[in-house]
Amino acid sequence: MMFAVLSGTAGAAPQVGVSPWGPKDEIGRLNLITPASRAAIMARVSGTQAYDLAVDYFIGMPSWQAAGDPPYQMWMTHTPHGNLVADSMQVGEAMNRHVSYSGSAVSMYAHMGTHIDALNHFGLNGKIWNGYSAAEHLGDRGWKVTGAEKLPPIVARGVLIDVAAAKGLDMLPDNYRVTRQDLREALARQGVGLQKGDVVLIRTGRMQHYENAQAYMANPPGLGLDAARFLVEEGGAMVVGADNLSFETFPAEVPDNYIPVHTYLLAQQGAFIIELVNLEALSRDRVYEFAFIGASLKFRGADAAPIRPVALPLR
Known part of the structure; x- marks a missing residue:
């Protein structure tokens, strides 16, 4: 099933998305969570096991410092x-x-450990999701709109796409850019399809280097822009995540945007990004479909917050 793109037209310069949930919307595709959707996924929980998808925080842990941000x-x-x-x-x-x-x-920097990006993290042309402008809504104490405190608890169907395993690898190569075809092939191998409102988590295998910050941070594999479009526009994903820190890989595919996957997801589509998700146990046990439960810290006005996600296998 195809899902409409929320903003932009073919060949046009990318613009921030205008929310179909109204001019005051601050949570984008998290509006897809409803009482019915929560009840439906929780009714399928087996109760046999709970997978902790979060990483430890420790001095010397991997962190993004390329832009001068502080370590833990x-x-x-x-x-x-x-x-x-x-x-x-x-x-x-x-x-x-x-x-x-x-x-x-x-x-700590807000984007450390297992964390979720708020919709104000990246924008285009001075605006973020739903047309909110930095000039009008960003103060000395953070954003007045779309801050991390606005995110509700996430209870939804979760899907692991184990790209590394689908290729017969423990870990994807450095700088490998995950494609739309990679995702399709992995889903077919797993026998799992995507549904509107899913939390979709991509495994590259990079988490195996987490205890070694230098190895973990060096030239990580990540998602390509066409793969991100597949997840949102065809798959209907509400939240996307991965086991690396940058989510996308570098250098950028788009000449005039150094971080096009982030701006596409956050600013254009209102889709949230979770980074540093520990997917090793799910991969080991071949758990590809589960109830995803996660609540982030309510950092008022912040552009990200730590989250402690849990995966509960289904009956």
């Missing part, structure tokens, strides 16, 4: 021994020996 940092703000000396709660040495106190703080 974690430090102790309170330790049991330190409180014996500092007595920060002013309860005395005897109490601090009896009651130990540990506290910590973290600092």
Whole structure:
């Protein structure tokens, strides 16, 4: 089944999408989640197992720093021994020996670990999804519209497309650009079709390098623009994700856009992107269809937030 493109015409310069859900829409294709769609997928859950699709956060973890963004940092703000000396709660040495106190703080870029991009992450010509302009809606404390806090909990049918396994590989080669045909062949091999409102997750195998940040970040494979069009325009995907950090691969296919897959999905189609999804266990067990459940942190005005997705196999 074909699904209409939400913006643009053949040969025209890309423009941001105008939402079919109205001029005040801030969540794009997440509007496809309904009480009926949630109930339908949850009614099929087997309850036999739950797959955690999130990665660990740790100092030295892979992160996008090419644009000068900060790495993940974690430090102790309170330790049991330190409180014996500092007595920060002013309860005395005897109490601090009896009651130990540990506290910590973290600092991070919003696009780290398993995270979901909000629709304001990338735009075109000064505007983002649904025609919201940076000039009017972006302040010193983040976006007034489409912030990460607007994302509802995602409960939907999930589909793994294991491109690496379909090619008989543990991992796709460096800089490999996943094509429309790759996706079709993998789906056929798996015996699974796409449906409107799916969360579609692409496995490249890159997650096997996650503990080695340099190897994980170097020349990752990723999705091509035509493959992204297939997922949204033919498959009806609501959310797309992958086990790499950039989702798409580089260099860009489009001369006048250095990140065309992101702008196509987020700005033109209102489709969300989840990156650094750990798909290894699903691949190992050949679980290609499941209930996807994920809720991101409500970072007000932010362009991304960490998410802890879970895959529940179906009956």
